[in-house]
Amino acid sequence: MCMPKRFLKFPENFLWGSATASHQIEGDCKNNDWSHEVFNRYKDQLPWMRQALEKIPDVGTSCDSFNRYKEDFDLIEKMNNNSHRLSIEWARIEPKEDEFDDQAIKHYRNVLEDLKRRNIKVMLSLHHFTSPAWFILKKGWEKSSNNKYFLRYVKYVVENLGDLVDFWLTINEPDAYVFCGYFHGWWPPMQKNKLKGLIVFRNLAKAHKRAYVLIHQICNDKFNNKPEVGFANSLQAYSSYIKHRLSNQLKQYFYYKVSNHGFYLLSGKRYHDFLGVNYYFQVRLNRKYSKLFSIQEDPSVEGRRMTDMNWLVHPHGIYEVLVDLSTYKKPIYVTENGIATEDDSFRKQFIHEHLEEIYYAIKAGVDVRGYFYWSLLDNYEWAEGYRPKFGLVAVDFDTKQRQMKESGEYYANIAKKNGLEL
Ligand code: BGC
Numbered sequence: 202m203c204m205p206k207r208f209l210k211f212p213e214n215f216l217w218g219s220a221t222a223s224h225q226i227e228g229d230c231k232n233n234d235w236s237h238e239v240f241n242r243y244k245d246q247l248p249w250m251r252q253a254l255e256k257i258p259d260v261g262t263s264c265d266s267f268n269r270y271k272e273d274f275d276l277i278e279k280m281n282n283n284s285h286r287l288s289i290e291w292a293r294i295e296p297k298e299d300e301f302d303d304q305a306i307k308h309y310r311n312v313l314e315d316l317k318r319r320n321i322k323v324m325l326s327l328h329h330f331t332s333p334a335w336f337i338l339k340k341g342w343e344k345s346s347n348n349k350y351f352l353r354y355v356k357y358v359v360e361n362l363g364d365l366v367d368f369w370l371t372i373n374e375p376d377a378y379v380f381c382g383y384f385h386g387w388w389p390p391m392q393k394n395k396l397k398g399l400i401v402f403r404n405l406a407k408a409h410k411r412a413y414v415l416i417h418q419i420c421n422d423k424f425n426n427k428p429e430v431g432f433a434n435s436l437q438a439y440s441s442y443i444k445h446r447l448s449n450q451l452k453q454y455f456y457y458k459v460s461n462h463g464f465y466l467l468s469g470k471r472y473h474d475f476l477g478v479n480y481y482f483q484v485r486l487n488r489k490y491s492k493l494f495s496i497q498e499d500p501s502v503e504g505r506r507m508t509d510m511n512w513l514v515h516p517h518g519i520y521e522v523l524v525d526l527s528t529y530k531k532p533i534y535v536t537e538n539g540i541a542t543e544d545d546s547f548r549k550q551f552i553h554e555h556l557e558e559i560y561y562a563i564k565a566g567v568d569v570r571g572y573f574y575w576s577l578l579d580n581y582e583w584a585e586g587y588r589p590k591f592g593l594v595a596v597d598f599d600t601k602q603r604q605m606k607e608s609g610e611y612y613a614n615i616a617k618k619n620g621l622e623l
Pocket of ligand 1 (some may be wrong): 575583
C-alpha cells in the first residue's frame with residue numbers, strides 16, 4: 202500500500218547547526234590536561250600523568266581547524282546551517298597563570314567574526330572537558346577556591362568576545378567529566394574516587410552559577426546585550442528491565458534524577474536561560490538491585506543496533522528526556538546528538554529517527570528551539586582517539602582534506618526545508 206508522503210515542519214527560526222570542541226578539532230593544543238607534552242612535563246609531580254601517557258591517545262594536529270576554520274565554515278554554509286556550536290580553549294587563552302595571550306583571543310575574535318559575517322548564530326562553550334595544566338597542578342575543580350580562576354578567565358573572554366556570542370555554554374557535560382575522570386578513571390585526571398568526583402560536581406555547579414551572573418553582568422554593562430546562558434547537560438534515557446518491582450523502579454529513579462537532573466538541582470533553576478541537551482543513547486539498568494553501582498547490562502547481546510562506541514541506539518529516548526525537561530518551562534536546544542559509525546546511511550537514519558522524535562516532542566508542547574548534530578567533522582574522540590567517526594564531513598588526517606559525506610548533504614536538505622520528509 203502506498204502511504205501519502207508527510208512533511209514534518211519544524212518551528213520558524215528553528216536553529217540548525219552542528220557542534221565541535223576546540224581540543225577535538227584544533228590540533229596542537231599543548232598546554233592542557235589532555236596534552237602528551239603536559240603529561241611528559243609533569244609526570245613526576247602528578248603520577249596519573251604516567252598512566253595517561255599510556256591510555257590517552259596523543260591528539261597531534263587533529264583536523265587543524267585552528268588554521269582551517271574558514272574551510273569548516275564554508276561547509277557549514279553549504280549545509281544551510283543558521284547556527285554553530287564551538288568551544289574556545291582556556292589553555293590557549295591563559296597558557297600560564299594570570300597571563301592572557303592577546304594573540305589567542307584575537308584569533309577567536311576572528312573566528313567568531315567570520316561566523317557573524319556568514320549570518321550564523323554563535324553558541325560558545327567556555328569549558329569543554331579541557332583545563333590548563335597550571336590549573337590542574339592547583340588541583341583544578343577539586344577545590345572550590347579554584348573557581349575564582351575559572352571566573353577570571355570567563356571575565357576576560359566575555360569582555361573580549363561578548364558582542365559576538367548569542368548563546369553561552371559555561372560547562373560541557375559536568376556529569377560525564379566526573380563519571381569518566383573521577384568514577385572510572387578513564388579520562389584525566391584518571392581517578393577512581395567517587396567522593397572527590399561528587400565534590401568536583403558540586404564545584405562545577407557553583408562555578409556555573411557564578412559564571413551565569415558574571416556573563417549577564419558584563420554583557421549588560423559593556424555591550425548592552427542579553428545573550429542566553431546555560432550549560433550542556435548529558436542526558437540518558439534510563440530504562441529498567443523489570444517494571445513491576447519497586448526496587449528496580451527506585452534504582453531507575455535514582456539514576457535518572459542524579460544524572461539527568463543533578464546539575465540543575467545543585468546550580469538552581471533560575472541560573473539557566475535555556476537547557477542544553479546532549480543525548481546519545483539509552484542505559485539499560487542492571488536487573489539486580491544489589492548491583493547498585495554496576496549500572497548497565499549489555500544490550501548488544503540482543504542483537505540491537507549499536508554505534509561504534511557500543512552505545513545503544515534509542516531514538517525514542519530523546520523524546521522522553523525532552524518531555525521530562527519541559528517541566529522546567531525553559532527553552533531547550535539539543536546541543537549534541539550524533540552517531541559514531543563508518544556506515545553513513547546508518548548516520549542518515551539516526552538523524553532522521555531522532556529528528557522525528559524531536560518533532561513529536563515539539564508537538565507534545567516542548568519548547569525545542571534548535572538542533573546541533575555532533576559533530577561537524579570526524580575528529581579526536583577523547584580516550585578512543587581517531588577511531589570513532591562522528592562527522593557529517595570526513596577528514597583525511599594526513600592531508601587535512603575535508604569531504605562532505607552523504608549524511609552532510611542529507612542534513613543540508615533538512616535545514617533548507619526546515620523539516621523532515623517521511
Ligand atoms: C562530548 C563530546 C564527545 C561526544 C561523543 C559528548 O559527550 O561533549 O566531546 O565527542 O559526546 O562521545
